[in-house]
Amino acid sequence: DVHEHTPWAITYLMFSPEDEWFIFQDFWLPVDRYQTEDVAKLTLAEEQEHEWDIDWRLIDPLAEKCQLNTGQSITADLRRHGWNNLQAADHKNMKGRDVIRKRLGNAKLCKKPFNNVIADPKGGKRRLGTIWFCPENARQTINMMQHWRMDEYLTLQARTSHESYKEAPQDKHSHLCRNLEYAAVDSRARHYVRPAFQPLQPLYG
Numbered sequence: 760d761v762h763e764h765t766p767w768a769i770t771y772l773m774f775s776p777e778d779e780w781f782i783f784q785d786f787w788l789p790v791d792r793y794q795t796e797d798v799a800k801l802t803l804a805e806e807q808e809h810e811w812d813i814d815w816r817l818i819d820p821l822a823e824k825c826q827l828n829t830g831q832s833i834t835a836d837l838r839r840h841g842w843n844n845l846q847a848a849d850h851k852n853m854k855g856r857d858v859i860r861k862r863l864g865n866a867k868l869c870k871k872p873f874n875n876v877i878a879d880p881k882g883g884k885r886r887l888g889t890i891w892f893c894p895e896n897a898r899q900t901i902n903m904m905q906h907w908r909m910d911e912y913l914t915l916q917a918r919t920s921h922e923s924y925k926e927a928p929q930d931k932h933s934h935l936c937r938n939l940e941y942a943a944v945d946s947r948a949r950h951y952v953r954p955a956f957q958p959l960q961p962l963y964g
Contacts, residue, residue, distance in 0.1 A: 769787075778886050818848060875889050900935040
């Protein structure tokens with residue numbers, strides 16, 4: 760999630776074949792200290808160190824806006840500095856919030872990862888889609904998830920007299936949460952199947 764004045768909000772997610780999501784790393788990088796090249800170098804170094812194989816990256820489509828200082832968009836800059844598989848997220852689809860809410864509820868029922876198989880009332884067994892957070896490396900995401908709120912007005916009178924009032928989430932604490940919503944509405948995230956491994960072909964047969 761990219762903005763001109765708030766920190767870079769970057770989230771790493773892993774999707775398991777068992778329909779469990781793991782948020783295992785996040786970054787909250789101040790824009791006055793991290794330029795686009797710095798962000799790319801930091802994240803790519805982290806990926807290389809831990810041998811993370813990134814299948815795709817989602818970014819707010821607003822990052823396609825041309826920057827006055829470079830003449831290019833943030834998306835183009837990130838691609839130029841090594842962010843491959845970078846694609847625009849569906850930022851208008853609000854159904855992701857319901858998906859995340861449901862997965863959180865399922866995780867509460869399951870109590871721990873790798874424990875999401877339940878009896879199906881119709882017979883047999885099925886898996887509940889869950890979401891889990893690494894407490895050591897995803898603290899910012901956990902904090903924002905706990906503090907993100909809807910717009911609130913103290914009294915009914917204040918609410919009715921506020922012309923621009925509408926039921927909408929606050930911007931504060933939203934950024935890393937929005938990353939999860941981007942992933943939740945991406946068609947590949949529901950039942951992720953990793954592409955088959957393609958061995959490198961020898962150059963000379």
